[in-house]
Amino acid sequence: MSGFDLSGKVAIVTGAQRGIGLGVATELARAGAQVVLTGIKDVDGYRAAANICEMGLAATYRRMDTSDESEVTHVIDDIFAEMGRLDIAVANAAIYPNTNIASITPDEWDSVMAVNLRGPFLLAKACLPYFQRQRHGRVVFLSSITGARVSSPGYSHYAASKAGILGFMRTAALEFAPWNVTLNAVEPGNILTEGVMEHQSQSFVDAQCAAVPLRRLGTPQDVAHAVRFLVSDEAAYITGQSIIVDGGQTLPEMSTAILPEAAR
Ligand SMILES: NC(=O)c1ccc[n+]([C@@H]2O[C@H](COP(=O)([O-])OP(=O)(O)OC[C@H]3O[C@@H](n4cnc5c(N)ncnc54)[C@H](O)[C@@H]3O)[C@@H](O)[C@H]2O)c1
Numbered sequence: 691m692s693g694f695d696l697s698g699k700v701a702i703v704t705g706a707q708r709g710i711g712l713g714v715a716t717e718l719a720r721a722g723a724q725v726v727l728t729g730i731k732d733v734d735g736y737r738a739a740a741n742i743c744e745m746g747l748a749a750t751y752r753r754m755d756t757s758d759e760s761e762v763t764h765v766i767d768d769i770f771a772e773m774g775r776l777d778i779a780v781a782n783a784a785i786y787p788n789t790n791i792a793s794i795t796p797d798e799w800d801s802v803m804a805v806n807l808r809g810p811f812l813l814a815k816a817c818l819p820y821f822q823r824q825r826h827g828r829v830v831f832l833s834s835i836t837g838a839r840v841s842s843p844g845y846s847h848y849a850a851s852k853a854g855i856l857g858f859m860r861t862a863a864l865e866f867a868p869w870n871v872t873l874n875a876v877e878p879g880n881i882l883t884e885g886v887m888e889h890q891s892q893s894f895v896d897a898q899c900a901a902v903p904l905r906r907l908g909t910p911q912d913v914a915h916a917v918r919f920l921v922s923d924e925a926a927y928i929t930g931q932s933i934i935v936d937g938g939q940t941l942p943e944m945s946t947a948i949l950p951e952a953a954r
Contacts, residue, residue: 694922697722700773701921702766704756704813705783707734709883710832713910714780714917719747721918723778726769728754756783756809766816775824778921779817781810782832784851788844788889799847806851807858814862814873827871828921829862831855832913833932835877839940852877856932863930872929874920879936881908903938 696718706715706727719725719742727742727749729735735751742749754765769776784806789798810831821827833856836842837849856875863873880886880898887895899907916933919925934940 694918694924695722696778696918696922699723699777699921700726700769700775701778701780702726702728702769702776702813703780703782704728704754704809707731707738707751709885710878710881710910710913711780711782712738713914714782715749716742716745716747717911717914717918718778718780718921719745719749721922724748724773725750726765727751728756728765729783730755756781756813757804759812762809762812763816766813766820770820776817776820777824777826778828778830779813780830780832780917780921781813781855783809784832784848786845786848786885786889789847790844791846794847802847802851806848807854810855811858814858814866818866818871821866821871822869825870827866827869828925829859829866829871829873830917830920831859831873831875833859833875833877835879835934835936835940838877838932839934859932860930867929872920872925874925874928874930875932876913876916876920877932877934877936878913879908879934879939881910881913881935883910901939902936903941906937908935908937 701718701723703711703715705711707729715725715727727735727739732753739749739751752765754761785802814829817827834852836845837852838856841849859873859875913935916935
């Protein structure tokens with residue numbers, strides 16, 4: 691991908707040791723940013739950062755539980771102290787247990803909200819003082835079509851968190867705008883990641899493919915390209931918005947059964 695150069699910028703990505711987070715971290719590094727991957731799976735995190743470095747790009751790993759205020763504050767303070775700047779924050783980490791409402795315990799509900807909503811809030815809050823000082827900053831939240839547009843049984847807490855993040859993003863966009871800080875979101879559809887394969891069967895994946903007008907599931911890179919655009923200088927006048935990256939999945943007005951045959 692050419693354009694949307696991020697040379698000289700410093701970026702943090704949460705939950706970055708695999709899946710979409712790793713795809714985003716790699717893409718931002720390819721664009722020239724120094725990327726700090728963060729997460730709670732340290733072995734995988736260090737390996738992921740090392741793999742990016744082997745491509746001749748700049749990446750490090752830091753442990754950071756995104757739901758833990760002191761860990762988030764500490765890591766953001768350290769990045770600024772060590773690198774002298776922080777330009778881009780991507781709130782990617784999330785969990786997505788599949789449990790029907792009748793079986794969701796209050797603890798399970800709270801654990802989803804802690805990672806998926808409290809985490810992005812803590813990240814944005816910790817970055818704000820530095821962004822204010824720089825009079826510059828970019829935040830991108832990983833929302834989802836689930837909750838924001840559509841849903842599936844078993845995902846009520848996840849859907850609530852992903853719709854909620856858009857409300858937070860719009861409010862924060864207003865509050866942070868005086869310092870030239872933009873906050874936007876990406877709403878992926880079904881992106882084939884390790885996390886999805888852990889939770890879903892091959893038959894589910896096949897059914898999802900058939901329901902997507904572009905006839906394939908998305909890749910982490912499909913999402914990463916949208917993030918790269920939103921954090922670039924070219925997106926300077928876009929704030930409080932979200933981009934759907936779903937291969938057209940949320941477009942059909944009627945049953946997927948009437949989608950045209952895939953081109954052969
Ligand atoms: N894959 C999809 O189809 C899809 C669709 C829509 C939205 N999304 C969103 O994209 C993001 C990434 O999804 P994915 O499929 O790559 O998921 P994934 O499960 O592969 O990755 C999530 C990452 O978050 C990390 N994580 C979990 N709890 C954490 C915590 N407390 N602190 C720090 N890190 C933590 C995990 O270790 C993992 O690295 C999520 O926000 C998800 O909701 C994914």
